């Protein structure tokens with residue numbers, strides 16, 4: 001790597017030569033490759049704390065904030081709890097500031113939860129509960145931090161030799177020193193598809209969703225499939241429809257239940273082939289919704305109101321979820337179609 005080490009020898013020259021984004025990406029890449037450099041970064045970096053995978057948060061009004069805690073504060077607290085400072089090396093690198101101050105995530109699950117909560121004045125909150133009230137920058141950061149911490153927690157041994165595998169300092173891989181096998185953190189690719197027949201869109205719910213919430217169709221990729229094949233198969237499996245055309249929208253890391261990469265598509269079915277046939281093993285309900293109904297659901301937010309006919313009105317996933325973005329895009333696209 002041509003830039004290897006230049007950052008450390010001539011930081012000011014290096015910073016003048018590169019945009020902030022390029023500088024940050026190269027800095028992070030170097031930290032992943034070099035344990036000594038990463039150790040230095042740990043000694044001047046800031047930390048997001050977790051306890052058994054629940055992030056440490058402070059509630060401000062209706063919002064949750066994830067405070068960054070300095071290494072000095074963590075060392076002081078560890079001293080008070082009589083815990084070895086070496087635990088800091090279990091942290092994982094999750095990003096850096098524009099000034100190249102590294103961010104790490106550290107799980108303090110071995111310490112007493114309430115003691116850390118009163119030390120740092122906040123609480124460890126289940127990510128699923130807090131996710132949608134998090135600040136715009138914190139949500140993706142905590143989502144990837146939790147996924148990385150979970151992966152390290154569940155991948156402690158080599159699946160070939162059964163020997164313990166060792167994390168590099170940044171946490172970007174684990175290595176079996178008996179046979180040199182390198183393990184990289186995994187995530188499962190999954191597609192999410194908003195199906196339309198040209199004037200309506202199809203939303204569905206699983207029994208496990210909160211009452212009243214409907215979303216786009218989602219499903220994991222099978223080995224060997226292209227993303228387009230997954231979209232077609234999932235739509236056929238879950239609602240018995242054949243996709244005529246599809247186009248890519250965007251992607252998102254999704255931490256629940258395990259780490260997934262959600263790849264989002266819009267799809268069209270033929271207007272004369274819209275009869276839904278639900279796979280009851282996967283879905284509780286699925287229906288076509290008009291533009292007016294979807295616009296009203298977006299406006300209402302996360303509330304399911306009882307209507308005059310006794311049925312409950314539906315709502316859609318909150319704005320951080322890529323399903324929400326697909327639905328917003330569909331609405332915009334419908335509203336721009338001349339009538």
Ligand SMILES: NC(=O)C1=CN([C@@H]2O[C@H](COP(=O)(O)OP(=O)(O)OC[C@H]3O[C@@H](n4cnc5c(N)ncnc54)[C@H](O)[C@@H]3O)[C@@H](O)[C@H]2O)C=CC1
Nearest residue numbers: 188190215218219220254256257260262317321322323324
């Ligand atoms: N970000 C968003 O807006 C949304 C995200 N999602 C996420 O999409 C993902 C996929 O949706 P589902 O309908 O549950 O998938 P799915 O339709 O493929 O069904 C889940 C089943 O697939 C099997 N499966 C195959 N490969 C798997 C893997 N790598 N990991 C786990 N299970 C696997 C399991 O039997 C599991 O019960 C879920 O993680 C869900 O949380 C779902 C809706 C909205």
Ligand SMILES: [Mg+2]
Nearest residue numbers: 217218219282
């Ligand atoms: Mg599904």
